[in-house]
Amino acid sequence: MRDLADIARFRPDDPDELVAASLVCPVCLSGTETHWHLEADGYDPSAQCECQRCEQSWRVYLTPQQALRLGLMPISTL
């Protein structure tokens, strides 16, 4: 399946719940089974996401501020 790409829609000062909500699966809209990891290196930070339910993977592009915010999330599983 082709990778989808999206841009993150949370603000750096949003609470964890909103940050998590921006990473829900675009296919089944499940946030609870999304696994993601942050790739904060380089000019184009992003989070590689994968849905455990429907096996869709996608990438969410982040601003540097959003990447820092995502790095503060307590766990990498929503």
Ligand SMILES: [Zn+2]
């Ligand atoms: Zn899904």
